[in-house]
Amino acid sequence: MPELPEVETIRRDLEKEVVGRKLKEVTVTGQRAVRRRPAEFKERLEGRKVVGVDRRGKYLVLRLDGPDVLVIHLRMSGQLLKASAKDPVDKHTHAVLAFAPPGALQVRFVDPRTFGELFVTTPDELGSTVPELADLGFDPLETPMSWERFGLLVRSRKAKLKSLLLDQTFIAGIGNLYADEILFAAGLRYDRDSASISPQEARRLWRAMTEVLTEAIKARGSSLADEQYVDLFGRTGRYQEQHQVYARDGKRCLRCRATIARVRFAQRSTHFCPSCQV
Numbered sequence: 139m140p141e142l143p144e145v146e147t148i149r150r151d152l153e154k155e156v157v158g159r160k161l162k163e164v165t166v167t168g169q170r171a172v173r174r175r176p177a178e179f180k181e182r183l184e185g186r187k188v189v190g191v192d193r194r195g196k197y198l199v200l201r202l203d204g205p206d207v208l209v210i211h212l213r214m215s216g217q218l219l220k221a222s223a224k225d226p227v228d229k230h231t232h233a234v235l236a237f238a239p240p241g242a243l244q245v246r247f248v249d250p251r252t253f254g255e256l257f258v259t260t261p262d263e264l265g266s267t268v269p270e271l272a273d274l275g276f277d278p279l280e281t282p283m284s285w286e287r288f289g290l291l292v293r294s295r296k297a298k299l300k301s302l303l304l305d306q307t308f309i310a311g312i313g314n315l316y317a318d319e320i321l322f323a324a325g326l327r328y329d330r331d332s333a334s335i336s337p338q339e340a341r342r343l344w345r346a347m348t349e350v351l352t353e354a355i356k357a358r359g360s361s362l363a364d365e366q367y368v369d370l371f372g373r374t375g376r377y378q379e380q381h382q383v384y385a386r387d388g389k390r391c392l393r394c395r396a397t398i399a400r401v402r403f404a405q406r407s408t409h410f411c412p413s414c415q416v
């Protein structure tokens with residue numbers, strides 16, 4: 139599933155490609171991808187100009203030059219792909235956003251598994267339309283915060299560290315893959331009690347979180363063999379080449395040479411080094 143680095147990569151691509159462009163025609167072919175207010179979807183978008191592209195956790199929010207915003211969540215396998223009108227249409231295409239002038243730029247929403255979603259709402263109704271967005275925690279890269287403050291927040295929670303990283307009401311945008319990579323970089327186990335973290339450990343966790351996410355964005359995200367993440371131009375990311383623990387179970391730890399383990403935790407696979415994560 140695309141997490142913060144992948145969604146941020148697509149956000150930056152969209153910002154370059156569609157800001158200042160007017161939506162000429164919106165075509166919805168897969169009704170399941172536009173579940174909320176499908177009848178209004180086309181009408182509220184056509185003729186509007188995109189004035190900005192924001193990211194809220196794993197959601198993309200395209201600001202328009204009217205009262206509305208276009209919200210996109212890629213979920214498991216959704217892709218946003220730049221195309222031109224003459225390009226063949228993938229059979230899993232659910233929506234096509236065609237920009238003026240006609241025949242020029244298109245952005246297509248392609249999703250083989252149809253968990254992803256697009257909808258139009260207003261900024262004021264965003265929180266009531268998607269309760270998850272109303273309760274979204276801080277953004278690990280955008281919210282100005284000191285590591286001391288971060289440490290206090292972590293210690294004030296009663297949770298296992300990995301659960302806390304995955305809790306979107308605490309921190310927005312981190313999923314299973316980056317939680318494992320961040321905890322390895324910090325040298326901390328997934329099942330440590332957050333209240334037991336020392337100030338030094340909180341500082342390591344803060345630094346690990348910032349560095350892993352920043353490096354992953356630089357490498358344009360992680361593309362895995364069994365998943366479908368590509369950027370707006372259909373290119374895979376490269377951060378998977380730098381993964382330290384994710385899907386490396388049975389291989390040697392790159393820090394201490396112990397064997398990387400995999401366990402089930404919170405219904406997800408967790409990868410960690412039993413030796414150098416404490």
Ligand SMILES: [Zn+2]
Pocket residue numbers: 391392393394395396411412413414415
């Ligand atoms: Zn190790």
